[in-house]
Amino acid sequence: MRNQLFLFVLLLALSSFAQSFVLPKLPYAYSDYAPNIDAQTMEIHLTKHHQAYVNNLNKAIKGTMLEGMSLEEILLSIPPVAADAVRNNAGGHYNHSLFWEILAPKSKQGACGSSLNQAIVTDFGNLDSLKKQMFSAAMSRFGSGWAWLMVTPTGSLKVLSTPNQDNPLMGLCEDRGIPVLGIDVWEHAYYLNYQNRRADYLTAVWDLVDWSKVTEKYDAAKSNTSLLSRLNSTKKTKKKGN
Numbered sequence: 001m002r003n004q005l006f007l008f009v010l011l012l013a014l015s016s017f018a019q020s021f022v023l024p025k026l027p028y029a030y031s032d033y034a035p036n037i038d039a040q041t042m043e044i045h046l047t048k049h050h051q052a053y054v055n056n057l058n059k060a061i062k063g064t065m066l067e068g069m070s071l072e073e074i075l076l077s078i079p080p081v082a083a084d085a086v087r088n089n090a091g092g093h094y095n096h097s098l099f100w101e102i103l104a105p106k107s108k109q110g111a112c113g114s115s116l117n118q119a120i121v122t123d124f125g126n127l128d129s130l131k132k133q134m135f136s137a138a139m140s141r142f143g144s145g146w147a148w149l150m151v152t153p154t155g156s157l158k159v160l161s162t163p164n165q166d167n168p169l170m171g172l173c174e175d176r177g178i179p180v181l182g183i184d185v186w187e188h189a190y191y192l193n194y195q196n197r198r199a200d201y202l203t204a205v206w207d208l209v210d211w212s213k214v215t216e217k218y219d220a221a222k223s224n225t226s227l228l229s230r231l232n233s234t235k236k237t238k239k240k241g242n
Contacts, residue, residue, distance in 0.1 A: 020058050021054050021057055021058055021071065021093060022054065023046070023047075023050060023051050023054050024097050024100060026042070026046060026100055027100070027101075027104070028104065028105060028108065030042040030043045030046075032105045032108075033103065033105060033208060035204075036204040036205060036207055036208050037189075037190070037193065037204065037205065037208065038192060038193045040192055041189070041190065041191075041192045041193055044188070044192075045096075045188060045189060046096075046100070049092075049096075049188055050092070050093070050096040050097075052092075053088075053089045053092030053093045053096065053165070054089075054093050056085060056088075056089040057085075057086070057089035057090050057092075057093050059085075060085035060086045060089055060090075061074070061086065066086065071090060071093060071094050071097075072094075072169065072227075074086065074090045075090055075091065075094060075167065075169040075170050076169055076170075076171070076230070077171070078090070078170045078171055078172060079171050079172065087165070087166070087170070087172075088164060088165050089165070091164070091165030091166055091167055091170065092165040094167060094169070095146055095165055095167055095179075095182055095184070096184070098179060098182050098217075099182055099183075099184055101213055101217075102181055102182070102209060102210055102213045102214050102217070103205070103208045103209065103210065104208060104210035104213070105208070106207065106208075108210070109209075109210045109211065109212065110210060110211065110212025110213070110215075111211060111212060112127075112211035112212070112214070112215055113211075113212065113215030113216075113218075113219070115215065115218065115219055115222070116211070116214060116215040116218045116219075119156075119157050119218065120157065122156075122157075123156050123157040123158070124157070130149070130157075130159070131206060133159040134147050134149065134159055134181075134183065134202075134206075135147075135199075135202055135206075137159050137160060137161040138161065138183055138185050138198070138202050139198060139199060139202070140161065141161040141163070141185055143163065144163070144164055144185065144186040144187070145161055145162055145163045145164060145166075145185055145186070146161060146162050146165075146166075146167065146182050146183065146184060146185060147159070147160075147161045147182070147183045147185060148160050148161065148162065148167065148168055148179050148181065148182050148183075149179070149180055149181035149182075149214075150168045150175075150177035150178055150179045150180060150221075151177050151178045151180060151218065151221040151222060151228070152175075152176075152177045153176065153177060153228050153229070153231045153232030154228075154232070155222060155228065157218075158175065158177060160175050161185075167179055167182070169231075176231045177231060178221035178224065178227060178228065178231070179217075180214055180217040180218045180221055181209065181214050181217070183202065183205060183206075185198060185202075189201070189205075190205075
């Protein structure tokens with residue numbers, strides 16, 4: 001009996017540990033992103049803002065049916081009306097994690113892969129046209145939010161923006177898809193260096209995009225047919241309900 005109790009407590013502890021989300025590590029030093037983004041901004045952004053999203057997400061899901069779910073599953077489960085603590089913090093953790101993954105110093109960046117390059121040509125004409133649409137989405141976002149390049153449920157690429165920490169995986173987004181590139185336009189992402197000059201920040205951060213990483217995410221999204229189908233069926237259901 002004592003051994004069974006010990007095993008139960010041990011499994012419970014291990015389960016609780018496994019379910020906690022953790023702050024990712026940056027692939028490069030804070031200073032490596034300068035001068036495009038200064039080291040202090042990178043450090044504060046990761047260790048203060050992103051860490052807060054992780055901590056608050058763990059608190060929000062503790063003891064709920066969401067505890068133990070993957071981050072993606074939590075996002076997919078968020079309905080049009082959701083608890084702000086889960087919506088904001090799950091979104092904040094996912095969005096920032098993707099953001100860190102696709103940024104790299106110029107000397108460490110890889111080239112855009114052929115699959116993504118062809119998709120950009122097909123859906124936008126060229127990379128410059130995509131850049132203009134991303135800039136427009138980012139600049140027109142009033143207040144805080146994100147600009148996204150996503151793979152739609154039908155497999156094409158699309159640019160959109162979302163407010164606050166929302167993203168296209170969430171059920172509350174009218175246009176759903178799998179994000180492959182995200183640009184943070186919250187002021188904490190750039191204010192120390194650029195103040196209110198969002199356009200200057202967007203130019204600078206665009207030069208940090210590692211297109212080899214975006215290609216990896218694009219290829220993974222295109223091959224994730226089950227998720228794309230799920231997003232497509234959910235979208236159709238919402239339309240019928242309206």
